[in-house]
Amino acid sequence: MQQRGNADDHLRVRPLIAIPHPNVNKLKDLIWSDLCVREDPSKGWLKAASDSMVVSPLPSDSWEELKQLFLALNRSWDHRGAVASRYGFPMEWPPEDGMRLRAKRIQLANGEHVYVCRAFRFKPFRLQDTGIAAPLVNKLLSPEIRGGIGIILGRPGAGKTTTAYSFLQERARRLGGVTWTIESPVEMDHLEGRYENGYIHQIEVETPEILYETVKDLARATPNVLFVGEVLDDQTAEVVAQASKMGFLVLCTYHGGDLINGIERFARAAGHGIVSAQFVDAFRFAVHIDLRMVETGGRARPINDSLISSLETGNPPRVLSARSLFCISDADPIRGHMRKGEFAQLQSEIDRQKNELLKQQSEMSLGRVR
CATH class of the missing domain: 3.30.450 (Beta-Lactamase)
Incomplete structure (x- = not known):
């Protein structure tokens, strides 16, 4: 490179x-x-x-x-x-x-x-081919999501970066704009290039400590999307929250055992132990990816399970599941729960959004049958 x-x-x-x-x-x-x-x-x-x-x-x-x-x-x-x-x-x-x-x-x-x-080993592929349910793909690629913070959560090896790359490519194809990625190290160096009306640039930095200066430099490069690779510490989480004030979408990956736990941990990491007000104001969506081998508990789940998507995929075969929370409106009441540290209260909204997506998926399936 x-x-x-x-x-x-x-x-x-x-x-x-x-x-x-x-x-x-x-x-x-x-x-x-x-x-x-x-x-x-x-x-x-x-x-x-x-x-x-x-x-x-x-x-x-x-x-x-x-x-x-x-x-x-x-x-x-x-x-x-x-x-x-x-x-x-x-x-x-x-x-x-x-x-x-x-x-x-x-x-x-x-x-x-x-x-x-x-x-x-992964190669570039379309977001709709990852196994994530189609209604969730459409929601992620909504033109309404123009700024703020998006997080891809999961355990190590769960497919967070694969999902993030696929999202960035598909967003560039559909919505256009300039995307910059900052990674340490770059995990797949075939992302750079033109995607119809969009363009993606990749940058590799030596250590996470210099992410802050790199983000400030790229703020002058007219980005529409900024991807900050794996967030490993409080300082990087804080940088993501600060960058979100610049008006573009900031996407990152982060370790999280489940959706609510991952959101709360990130919010507190960005605030060095307390819930970051900047993060709460900027939060737009989080998707938790779970990719497990059958031997470690992976099971294809029924469509009405709490997980919005489930698919056996990969080599060796593993079960992919995804769960999500969106917060598009600045006045969304779930921001109040987050500010108070009441993250357990997010569960009811997660379930409500899940039911909406399941309904859309059912309608799409009926449409294909007809």
Whole structure:
């Protein structure tokens, strides 16, 4: 990837470092989401999905490749430096026609270090093809949502970034406008480009600490949508709340076990422990994504369940479910509950909106039958 924007350090995209090696293709052919790479490859492991409880040893015919990957990860770590790499760093493996990884270096008690790598195998696809129910897709892409804060919530590996990317692409196609993404690191570098009347630019920053200055710089670049990648700390949550005052839509991803819990945690993170008034005023929607393997509790749910959408998808097969809350009007009474910290009171509105979406879905199904 080449440097984009100006020459300032905080807008610089660092090159991916990888060392070519012949016959490097075994790992690419395996099904895995998380991979532990060690100097001794016989001690490494992989998981097919983040929520899988099966930790598999690495096949012996991949050990030579794993040794090369370990060396490449060491070189990338040394090149970037410990400070810039401490939140993880990107890698493309195999070097040619490979998959994009995010690697996190972890020091063990015995003095060794390992790299835990997350594979980003997903490709760009339409939001309506993610498995999210059509009425929810239409609501997310409503022209009414022009500013404020939108959050994609979920556990690690639940598909938050995949959903966010699909949303950004589909919004650019349908509604146009300029979208800027700020990520550390960029998880999929094929997002940049034209989408009918819209355009998406991607920026990679070294660390979350420099997000604030980057957001301020991009506020002068006439954005219609700003995507701030995974929010990991209170400072970044506060930056999102502050950016929302600039008049454009700010989208982000955030860890949350369920919809209400995720909204409350973000509201308090943006206020460093207390509910952020800026967040409450700017909140427009939150969608909680749940993607689970059957072995860890994933079950396709009936249409009248509390989850608005359910679909078996992916490889390995997992169950995708989504739940949402929208707050489009500035005068919406649920903002009062949020200001008072009464987040449990959001449940009745979540259920009401769910029933509306289910009704729309039923009507759409009847229309197709006719």
